[in-house]
Amino acid sequence: MNNPDIQIRADLSDCTDIHVLRETVARFQRIFSGSGYGFWEWNLVTQRIDWSGGFWERMGYTPEDEVHINNANNIWMYIHPDDHQASTDSMHEHFRTGKPFSSFYRVRMKNGEYIWTQVRADSIRDEQGRVIIMSGVSFDVTALKQAEEALRESEARQERIIQSSNDGIWEWYAQKGGFHFSSRCWELIGFDANDDEITQGEDKIVVWRKHIHPQDLAKFDQALADHLAGKGPFDLEYRLIGKDKALHWVRGRGRASFNAEGKPVRMSGANMDMTQIKLAEEKVIQAKVAAEKANQAKSEFLSSMSHELRTPLNAILGYAQLFEYDLNLTQQQMTNMREIRKAGDHLLQLINDVLDLAKIESGKMTVSLEPVLVSRIINEAFTLVQPQADARGIRLYSTTQSFDGHYVVADNVRYKQALINLLSNAIKYNNMGGEVEVKLQLLDSKTLRLCVRDNGKGIPANRQAEVFQPFNRLNAEFSKIEGSGVGLVITKQLVEMMNGRLDFQSSEGVGTEFWIDLPLASEWNQQQTEIIKSVDYAPTQLAFANHKHVLYIEDNPTNIRLMQQFFERHSCLSLDVAEEPFIGIYKARSSQPDLIILDINLPGMDGFEALTVLKNDSMTKHIPVVGLSANAMPYDIERGIKSGFFEYLTKPVDMNRLIETLNRIFLG
Structure with a gap:
């Protein structure tokens, strides 16, 4: 229940x-x-x-x-x-x-x-x-998928950037140990990422170090160790021996991350292929060395040529100058000797043209710009080239009467040199009995053009681009026309240094016209007194009468005889000669001359060394020393002045300049 x-x-x-x-x-x-x-x-x-x-x-x-x-x-x-x-x-x-x-x-x-x-x-x-x-x-999971997509896109973008940069990527992790190199790293030195040498099981940094050039290995290890110790960036250019046994340059750059204790935990970096850049750098360096050698060879050639030509010219022009002191010469004999001197001066000018070109190329040519009266320049140039024109029956004339008071901004000497070069060429390359005209025209209110026109054979159209090339005489070197092929080059550069312009036009069989455009000198006092200079072969006179004893240290017999004859013509001067520098130093100490004239190219000891000995000797350091040498390159003259010579004179010796130097020394 x-x-x-x-x-x-x-x-x-x-x-x-x-x-x-x-x-x-x-x-x-x-x-x-x-x-x-x-x-x-x-x-x-x-x-x-x-x-x-x-x-x-x-x-x-x-x-x-x-x-x-x-x-x-x-x-x-x-x-x-x-x-x-x-x-x-x-x-x-x-x-x-x-x-x-x-x-x-x-x-x-x-x-x-x-x-x-x-x-x-x-x-x-x-x-x-x-x-x-x-x-x-x-x-x-939309946000997660979007993040994944963004990550994939970022990775793909980085991969594209890396591929386009052609750089190799590498990483190192402290926990994992060893380095990871991207396949591009190995491709930079000729390997495939699947090559046995790369996949043989060794730590990749061990394999990489095996390919570093032995001379760069210590530098690589030290740079890496310093960076991991926090002592600076890792940025290193070094060489690797590639699969083809050729050298490959890379620039390795990387940055490490450190934990709170300052220990490196990760490092990432990239290798950039520098091989082509290094090869290009090497070619540039080789080209620079070759250019410097070529320039040095040219300088040595110019110096040697100048010295070898000046030495015989010293005798030619020196002895010609001595005849200016002989009062028993007839007028015809004196005229003949001056023709010899003019020819020597012309040859010397050719040498100086080449040296001027060297000065311009080295950047040592300078100009002094000032207002220059154009009509005076034309008159002086005509005086100098008239004998050349007369010898070829060339009519030389100007149509510049309306420009008698015009000034341009120029270097007086260089402007005249440029005009003489143009006139000389117009005469040389003209027909016998031709004509050369000089005319002026205003281009605008600021520029005056000086034109030199001839009616010669003209310049072929296919050769006109070569006119301003140095040493290019357009085949005139095979004719009887004298020249060095640098006159127009020098003229053009001189005009441009004066802020002007030189150009030409020519028609074959009709003639050629060159012109110089220069800026007008504004607001210049045209009534200013002009000192007209001209060639004057009259000898300069000594300005002192008391006796002076001069020691000449020279080993060339011709130069010694020339200087002896010059001193014989001046009773207040006596000359003692030493043909070796050691003998010259001994005579300077023993005879205590009033002046020493010192050659540069001497046996056993050059003039600069001898000057140093004289200046460091308490018995001779007070004696003024004048250098006299056929070494007449710009750097020779500059060195002579800086070395302590009272004056540095070049051969062929200009007797008037020598007398001016003596006057300055003994009247100073």
Whole structure:
């Protein structure tokens, strides 16, 4: 018989369990709804899916859509078409193996957009092992997928940048140990990443160091060690021996990361191929060395040529000058000697032209700009070239009367030199009996053009581009016309140094016209007195009468005889000669001359060394020393002045300049 009390207690207990169960279900429903996840159960027999958790609500669907969504046959309408096959394959794999189901696919929202969802599920099977119920959860992983996509894009972008830069990438991790080199690192030195030498199992840094040039290995190790010790950046150019045994230059740069204790934990870097740059640098250096050698060879040639030509010219012009002191010569004899001197001066001018070119090329030619009266320059130039014109029957004339008072801004000496060069060429390359005209014209209110026109053979059109090339005489070197081929080059550069312009026009068979454009000198006092200079061969006179003893240290007999004859013509001067520098120093100490004239090229000791000895000797340091040498290059003259010579005279000796020097020394 049943006990009523026991039955009542049982009923109360059941009521309590139902209440607890309902509260538990309610709590889980609140959790599911608040999570935003989709909790579902799919009955494969009825093809119904029961959803909870608010998954579809978050995608914009309403309770009215629930009937359609709960039908498993409709679920594929919400999955992105591109993801159907992958989802189906994953489900079949779960049915076949029983492993937990996991899949990613895109689900269509109410507004037509798609989000990524991850689905995880498991299933219940019947006695035959067929799946009858699947239970799982779906949750939004769109943010994760976007992050993954951004990461892939970033990696792809970095990969593209790395590939386009042609650099190799390397990394080192303290925890993993060893270095990782990208395949491009090995390609830089001719290897493939699959070569046996690269894949033989050794630490890659060991393999890499084997290919570093022995002379650069210590430098590489030290730079890496210094950087890992925090002593500076790792940025190093070094050589590697490639697979082809050739040298490859790389520039390795990297940066390490350090932990809180200051110890390196990671280092990343790149290797840049510098081989072509280094080869180009080497070619530039070789070209520079070759150019310097060529320039040195040219300077040595010019110096040697100048010295060798000046030495015989010293005798020619020196002895010609001595005849100026002979009062018993007839007028015809004196005229003949002056013709010899003019020819010598012309040859000397050719030598100076070459030296002027060297000065211009070295940047040591200078000009002094001032207002210059153009008519005076033309008159002086005509005086100097008239004998040349007369010898070939050339009519030389000017049509400049209306410009007699015009000034230009120029260097007086260089302007005249430029005009003489143009006149000389117009005469040399003209026909016998031709004409040369000089005319002036105003281009505008600021520029005056000086033109030199001839009616010679003209310059062929196909050769006109070569006119201003040095040493190019347009085949005139095979004619009897004298010249060095540098006159026009010098003239052009001199005109440009004076802020002017030189150009020409020529017609074959008609003639050639060159012109110089220079700026006018504004507001210049045209009434200013002009000192007209001209060639004057009259000898300069000594300005002192008391006796002076001069020591001449020279080893060339011709030069010695020339100087002896010059001193014989002056009673107040006596000359002592020493043909060796050691003898000259001895005579200077013993005879105490008033002046020493010192050659530079001497046997056993050159003139600069002898000067140093004389200046350092207390017995001779007070004696003025004048240098006299055929070494007449600009750097020779500059060196002579800086070395301590009172004056540095060049051969052929200009007797008037020598007398002027003597006057300055003994009257100073």
